[in-house]
Amino acid sequence: MKRFITPKGVVGFALIVVIAAVGIAAPLVIPADMATRMTMSLRLKPPGFEHLLGTDQLGRDLLYRVMLGAHTSLLIAGAAVAMSVAFGLPLGIVSGYMGGWTDTALMRLVDTLLSFPALLLALTISAMLGPNIPNTILAIGIAFTPFLARIIRGEALRVAQMPYVEAARAAGANHFWMIVRHVLPNVFPLVIVQATISLAFAILAEAGLSFLGLGTQPPQSSWGLMIQASRDYLDVAPWTALVPGAAVALSVLGLNMFGDVLRDVLDPRSR
Amino acid sequence: MASFVARSNLAQSEKAPSDATQPIVAISNLRVEFDTDDGPVVGVNDVSFAVRPGETLCVVGESGSGKSVTSLSLMRLVEFGGGRITSGRLNFARQNGATIDLAKADAATMRAIRGNEIGMIFQEPMTSLNPVFTVESQLIDGLMAHKRLNRAAARKRALELLEHVRIPEPERRLKQYPHELSGGMRQRVVIAMAMACEPRLLIADEPTTALDVTIQAEILALIGRLKHENGMAVLFITHDMAVVAQMADRVVVMYRGNIVEEGSVEEIFRAPREDYTRALLAAVPKLGEMRDKPGPEPMRILGAERKAAPSDAPPPRQAPPAKRRPLLEVSHLTTRFPVKGGVLRRTVARVHAVEDVSFTLLTGETMSLVGESGCGKSSCGRSILRLVEPESGKVWLDGADIRSLGAPDLRRARRDMQMIFQDPFASLNSYRRLSDQVAEPLQNFRLASRSEIEDRVATLFDRVELPRSFLRRYPHELSGGQRQRVAIARALAPQPKLIVADESVSALDVSVQAQVLNLLMELQADLGLSFLFISHDMAVVERVSHHIAVMYLGRIVEIGSRRAVFENPRHPYTQALLKAVPIADPSRRHFLDDSSYRPLSSPIFPLNHAPLPSTYEEVEPGHLVLVAA
Numbered sequence: 001m002k003r004f005i006t007p008k009g010v011v012g013f014a015l016i017v018v019i020a021a022v023g024i025a026a027p028l029v030i031p032a033d034m035a036t037r038m039t040m041s042l043r044l045k046p047p048g049f050e051h052l053l054g055t056d057q058l059g060r061d062l063l064y065r066v067m068l069g070a071h072t073s074l075l076i077a078g079a080a081v082a083m084s085v086a087f088g089l090p091l092g093i094v095s096g097y098m099g100g101w102t103d104t105a106l107m108r109l110v111d112t113l114l115s116f117p118a119l120l121l122a123l124t125i126s127a128m129l130g131p132n133i134p135n136t137i138l139a140i141g142i143a144f145t146p147f148l149a150r151i152i153r154g155e156a157l158r159v160a161q162m163p164y165v166e167a168a169r170a171a172g173a174n175h176f177w178m179i180v181r182h183v184l185p186n187v188f189p190l191v192i193v194q195a196t197i198s199l200a201f202a203i204l205a206e207a208g209l210s211f212l213g214l215g216t217q218p219p220q221s222s223w224g225l226m227i228q229a230s231r232d233y234l235d236v237a238p239w240t241a242l243v244p245g246a247a248v249a250l251s252v253l254g255l256n257m258f259g260d261v262l263r264d265v266l267d268p269r270s271r
Numbered sequence: 272m273a274s275f276v277a278r279s280n281l282a283q284s285e286k287a288p289s290d291a292t293q294p295i296v297a298i299s300n301l302r303v304e305f306d307t308d309d310g311p312v313v314g315v316n317d318v319s320f321a322v323r324p325g326e327t328l329c330v331v332g333e334s335g336s337g338k339s340v341t342s343l344s345l346m347r348l349v350e351f352g353g354g355r356i357t358s359g360r361l362n363f364a365r366q367n368g369a370t371i372d373l374a375k376a377d378a379a380t381m382r383a384i385r386g387n388e389i390g391m392i393f394q395e396p397m398t399s400l401n402p403v404f405t406v407e408s409q410l411i412d413g414l415m416a417h418k419r420l421n422r423a424a425a426r427k428r429a430l431e432l433l434e435h436v437r438i439p440e441p442e443r444r445l446k447q448y449p450h451e452l453s454g455g456m457r458q459r460v461v462i463a464m465a466m467a468c469e470p471r472l473l474i475a476d477e478p479t480t481a482l483d484v485t486i487q488a489e490i491l492a493l494i495g496r497l498k499h500e501n502g503m504a505v506l507f508i509t510h511d512m513a514v515v516a517q518m519a520d521r522v523v524v525m526y527r528g529n530i531v532e533e534g535s536v537e538e539i540f541r542a543p544r545e546d547y548t549r550a551l552l553a554a555v556p557k558l559g560e561m562r563d564k565p566g567p568e569p570m571r572i573l574g575a576e577r578k579a580a581p582s583d584a585p586p587p588r589q590a591p592p593a594k595r596r597p598l599l600e601v602s603h604l605t606t607r608f609p610v611k612g613g614v615l616r617r618t619v620a621r622v623h624a625v626e627d628v629s630f631t632l633l634t635g636e637t638m639s640l641v642g643e644s645g646c647g648k649s650s651c652g653r654s655i656l657r658l659v660e661p662e663s664g665k666v667w668l669d670g671a672d673i674r675s676l677g678a679p680d681l682r683r684a685r686r687d688m689q690m691i692f693q694d695p696f697a698s699l700n701s702y703r704r705l706s707d708q709v710a711e712p713l714q715n716f717r718l719a720s721r722s723e724i725e726d727r728v729a730t731l732f733d734r735v736e737l738p739r740s741f742l743r744r745y746p747h748e749l750s751g752g753q754r755q756r757v758a759i760a761r762a763l764a765p766q767p768k769l770i771v772a773d774e775s776v777s778a779l780d781v782s783v784q785a786q787v788l789n790l791l792m793e794l795q796a797d798l799g800l801s802f803l804f805i806s807h808d809m810a811v812v813e814r815v816s817h818h819i820a821v822m823y824l825g826r827i828v829e830i831g832s833r834r835a836v837f838e839n840p841r842h843p844y845t846q847a848l849l850k851a852v853p854i855a856d857p858s859r860r861h862f863l864d865d866s867s868y869r870p871l872s873s874p875i876f877p878l879n880h881a882p883l884p885s886t887y888e889e890v891e892p893g894h895l896v897l898v899a900a
Contacts, residue, residue: 163698166658170690171761172682172715181711185702268745269701 009261015254083141088148096156196259294321301359332525390465396457455486570785604664626825642822689762695754752783831894
């Protein structure tokens with residue numbers, strides 16, 4: 001516990017707590033029409049007293065929209081990454097640990113998925129199932145699974161050749177306990193790092209899907225949607241891109257810092 | 272070749288009068304600190320010594336003694352590892368006669384000195400050569416940079432250098448990549464690189480630690496000859512007292528960053544003044560000192576006499592030989608590994624790692640498998656436990672046919688045979704508490720109920736002489752020797768009959784090695800364990816074994832009682848191996864001819880290769896020597 005109290009850990013944790021709190025509280029506190037009401041006379045206003053972070057091309061308040069967007073973006077990104085870890089981790093560990101034909105078979109499956117660009121894959125899944133939030137999560141989650149599985153497999157392969165695994169085998173461990181006690185804990189630091197990085201990409205992937213009309217549906221708000229919408233106004237109203245961009249950056253920063261500290265805390269060597 | 276020698280002799284005789292007494296390098300009051308998160312840590316403190324021309328100074332110490340930090344400071348390479356020279360002088364007499372303080376030299380001067388006036392040889396010949404460049408391009412780099420030779424002249428000189436370090440077929444070697452050379456040849460290339468600019472000082476940091484004993488002997492002889500021919504000074508860093516005895520003119524003993532003792536090699540070995548030096552020397556087993564002794568004896572540990580058993584007076588407690596019966600019988604064991612090649616990853620050849628190996632190990636005895644790297648001794652041990660699957664042959668453990676067992680039975684059979692691995696840092700899982708790791712076999716084999724496990728593990732910790740306060744700790748909090756005790760406790764947990772100890776003390780410092788070996792011998796006496804002791808260290812093997820099997824290229828070339836094999840070696844390979852072992856006694860120096868080139872035999876054979884069975888001649892009862900294979 002003491003190790004969490006590093007500047008990095010505190011800042012990272014604070015960032016995550018604040019952003020998550022906003023994501024949860026915003027839809028309950030902010031009246032829905034505050035963020036969706038279009039006021040053409042207030043188009044593309046720069047940040048000021050009336051609108052703290054300015055307004056977008058339809059005159060909507062960016063502060064409200066970015067707060068409401070946190071909910072959608074974090075929900076989709078978080079759930080999608082959790083899903084890709086849930087699929088990718090067992091796949092990668094079993095593949096790397098068992099080796100041989102199991103490995104070959106599982107990895108060819110993963111390679112097949114990898115051969116499609118992740119966004120195209122997500123696009124296809126989303127288009128087939130229809131655009132709503134659960135389907136977006138599913139699409140991004142499946143699209144991200146092969147990357148995770150590949151990376152975890154490599155690490156599991158390395159761990160499986162360590163003498164302590166052989167020692168455990170000589171000590172009569174069966175495959176299940178071997179994976180749970182020896183392979184999983186040693187693969188975990190990599191999973192944390194990879195998952196925090198994936199979250200950033202997932203937020204952007206959601207933006208891509210939304211842009212193509214397959215993710216979040218307007219007038220609902222999401223960071224990705226906001227970044228995509230700001231594209232045409234970058235020269236006259238850069239804040240329309242900077243506000244959601246900063247939200248993404250801060251979330252990723254917070255997650256990365258927290259992830260680093262979490263990894264160190266889980267490693268008994270750093271205690 | 273001849274011209275090179277003549278030239279360097281000439282250079283030496285020109286220099287000789289002026290700097291015969293003048294040290295080439297004089298270190299005074301060196302202090303190096305390392306910055307860590309918890310503040311500065313002192314690497315070495317108040318270290319002073321000098322190296323004179325034509326002299327070999329050995330800096331000897333255990334891990335963490337600061338011996339490498341000292342040598343890296345001299346090259347100012349320590350700064351690349353996060354160290355800082357905080358005080359002291361490193362006076363170096365340059366080629367041009369000027370004396371310079373290396374501690375204050377700027378980066379450009381250091382670059383001109385490194386590799387030019389000071390050459391360095393590192394421990395690991397595989398990693399100190401760049402795998403993507405040929406030997407030639409690595410050799411001529413330094414020549415072109417320091418000596419301003421053009422490419423053709425540098426090439427010519429590179430060839431001369433390879434001839435000088437006596438690499439067979441030097442022209443061909445120039446065009447080869449490091450992975451195409453054997454370990455010994457690679458180290459010769461590294462030495463050639465260090466010698467390229469005829470340095471005044473050669474720093475050799477554990478240059479033979481990673482090499483086999485026969486190759487070590489050649490490399491030591493080579494360094495000795497080069498020093499003699501070129502009149503350079505050698506600063507030789509090592510942990511191995513036997514190597515010190517073979518190489519040194521003077522010795523500096525270091526401990527925890529400080530110099531403990533300095534003196535001529537005779538003084539240090541004959542009459543060490545400090546307790547630490549005495550303890551260090553006592554812990555080193557000397558090959559040949561077990562002559563005429565009937566059984567294994569504990570290692571000498573100074574300061575440990577207060578403990579009951581391990582002195583030389585009472586003979587070790589052992590089960591009377593009459594009660595001994597065969598525990599492990601191995602017959603015609605053969606293990607081969609496929610070599611995959613081509614696009615389809617087909618098996619194109621096979622490594623004959625273990626070839627027709629047979630032996631019997633009695634209860635309460637130690638059988639040692641000795642040999643050099645790649646001889647198949649580890650594969651043999653792992654094949655017996657079926658950690659690798661043998662191809663043919665039989666293994667009986669206490670009447671059970673191990674090779675015929677199915678997976679569940681094999682798992683149960685492993686209760687009776689446990690293993691202790693070489694690297695105590697890698698054989699423990701750093702994410703699990705020590706008590707959990709020792710408890711693991713108990714849980715896996717359901718040998719104790721949940722409530723009993725805690726007691727059993729605590730008892731095991733007592734047994735291997737670890738404090739119970741370590742139970743809740745993690746591996747990184749322990750030293751190498753302590754970790755190895757944990758590994759031993761884990762192996763003891765299921766109360767096995769056989770323990771395979773694969774190079775179990777090789778990674779440990781010599782004093783710790785002695786303690787761990789004594790623990791193993793005590794355990795054997797108390798519990799009647801049998802050990803299959805796999806090692807490359809002939810002196811250790813001589814100390815601990817009842818029987819010895821010498822392996823070469825997958826086969827046992829000689830097997831017999833310890834006395835038979837050590838006192839009457841019959842196979843030429845055993846004889847060569849014993850002759851190559853350095854002895855920790857400066858009066859028993861023997862240099863091999865450093866050019867004794869053995870063609871490297873390979874255990875890789877084509878798929879259709881059908882090796883002949885091993886045939887042995889019984890030279891005396893129980894002493895077998897391979898006659899044909």
